[in-house]
Amino acid sequence: MKLPESLEWALHCTTALAQVPGETVSTAQLAEHFDLPTAYLSKQLALLVRAGVLSGTTGPRGGFRLARPTSEITVLDIVEAIDGAGNPYLCREIRQQGRGALPASQCRERCTIATTMDRAHQAWRDSLRSMTVADLIGDLPASIPERTRRLLSRG
Amino acid sequence: MKLPESLEWALHCTTALAQVPGETVSTAQLAEHFDLPTAYLSKQLALLVRAGVLSGTTGPRGGFRLARPTSEITVLDIVEAIDGAGNPYLCREIRQQGRGALPASQCRERCTIATTMDRAHQAWRDSLRSMTVADLIGDLPASIPERTRRLLSRG
Ligand code: FES
Ligand code: FES
Numbered sequence: 001m002k003l004p005e006s007l008e009w010a011l012h013c014t015t016a017l018a019q020v021p022g023e024t025v026s027t028a029q030l031a032e033h034f035d036l037p038t039a040y041l042s043k044q045l046a047l048l049v050r051a052g053v054l055s056g057t058t059g060p061r062g063g064f065r066l067a068r069p070t071s072e073i074t075v076l077d078i079v080e081a082i083d084g085a086g087n088p089y090l091c092r093e094i095r096q097q098g099r100g101a102l103p104a105s106q107c108r109e110r111c112t113i114a115t116t117m118d119r120a121h122q123a124w125r126d127s128l129r130s131m132t133v134a135d136l137i138g139d140l141p142a143s144i145p146e147r148t149r150r151l152l153s154r155g
Numbered sequence: 156m157k158l159p160e161s162l163e164w165a166l167h168c169t170t171a172l173a174q175v176p177g178e179t180v181s182t183a184q185l186a187e188h189f190d191l192p193t194a195y196l197s198k199q200l201a202l203l204v205r206a207g208v209l210s211g212t213t214g215p216r217g218g219f220r221l222a223r224p225t226s227e228i229t230v231l232d233i234v235e236a237i238d239g240a241g242n243p244y245l246c247r248e249i250r251q252q253g254r255g256a257l258p259a260s261q262c263r264e265r266c267t268i269a270t271t272m273d274r275a276h277q278a279w280r281d282s283l284r285s286m287t288v289a290d291l292i293g294d295l296p297a298s299i300p301e302r303t304r305r306l307l308s309r310g
Contacts, residue, residue, distance in 0.1 A: 001156050001243045003272075011268050012249045035253030075271055088156045094167045098190030100306055102299070112291050113166050116230055117158075120282035127275035136267050144257070151255055 006044045007082045009036050011136075013045065014053060014078055018070045018133045019145040020152050026063035029152055044082060051081030061154070070137065076128035089117035161199045162237045164191055166291075168200065169208060169233055173225045173288045174300040175307050181218035184307055199237060206236030216309070225292065231283035244272035 013030050017023075027045060031038040045064055048054040055067040066073065091114035095102050110118075137145065168185050172178075182200060186193040200219055203209040210222040221228065246269035250257050265273075292300065 001158050001238055001241075003156050003243045003245075005245070005247065007244070008247055008249050008268070015268070016255070033253050033255040034249050035256075036249075075268075075275075083156055086156075088158045089162070090158075090160070092160065092163055094163050094189050094191075098188050100171070100188040100303065101190075106296075106299070112294055113163070113170070113230075116283070116286045116291065119286075120230075120279045123282040124275045124279040127278040128271070131271045131274075136271065139267055141261075144261070148255065 001088055003079070003083055006040070007079060009034065009041060010044050010048055010078050010082045011075070013041075013064075014048065014066070014073065014133055015136050016148055016152065017054065017064060017066050018073075018137050019140075019148040022065070023149075023153050024057060024061065024063040024065050025152050025154075029063070029154075033151060047081050048078070051077060053077050053081055066133070070134035071132050073133040074129045075131045075133075075136070076125055078133075079128055087118060087121045089114065089121065091117075156243055158234070158238055161195065162234060164189065164196055165199050165203055165233050165237045166230070168196070168219075169203065169221070169228065169288055170291050171303055171307065172209065172219060172221050173228075173292050174295075174303040177220075178304075178308050179212060179216065179218040179220050180307050180309075184218070184309075188306060202236050203233070206232060208232050208236055221288070225289035226287050228288040229284045230286045230288075230291070231280055233288075234283055242273060242276045244269065244276065246272075 027042045031041050049056045054064045182197045186196050204211045209219045
């Protein structure tokens, strides 16, 4: 089970934008800030826009900013924007398969195995939902957001 | 993020063996019971043996049985036997990369993003650890283990 490398990019870009409220930052600036490939980063930023985490504007002064206050963007929002909201466990109804197949009449309810895996996935989602972007940047020493503002603001 | 299809096989094989205490069941029997490919199933059973979930014996009457009581095998044991215990999120220290790179002196502690992802992974693991094989089979109507015994016992 693996989360994509681009999730780290999305998390850092979102927390960087959170440090420069009111600024619009371009893909090129974010790519340079974190040394990431512009074209592929651009796809991830589009996913964040689609999920309502960022809002994007076009044109020479275009770019990205947060679409909502930092306290209203959870880590789960970012994770699911990039990786989707699907359960990593898929029940393929093996219980109805092979020589040991149970009759359909005994399989009307979701099986205990899948229910158990669902519950763990919900625990993971709940944990990620309990952390917001405001929490992520709340612990940074003041010098870090100051520096981010200096590097990313277009004045 | 995806768990391998073979995890479902491992979960079903383990719960089937839990329903036939004292029996040794061969790979071929399990493959037929669930209509699974024998060679690939055999690899998954070997992973369960390596993790101490099953014990295997060789020879004409050889096969598999649980290595421990059902109440001492957690769902997490089975999941990690098949998929490993690694965190699906990997921190590649993007904070130390690019134009915005922080100095190493400000990166001695694990970053907040990775800590957040770690915490969610622990919540997932805790949830899977709280369910045992005994719990998984505890809810089955009595007819199901009776049937499994009839189908899998070699008399
Ligand atoms: S029947 Fe296999 S996990 Fe649901
Ligand atoms: S520095 Fe990127 S997640 Fe740790």
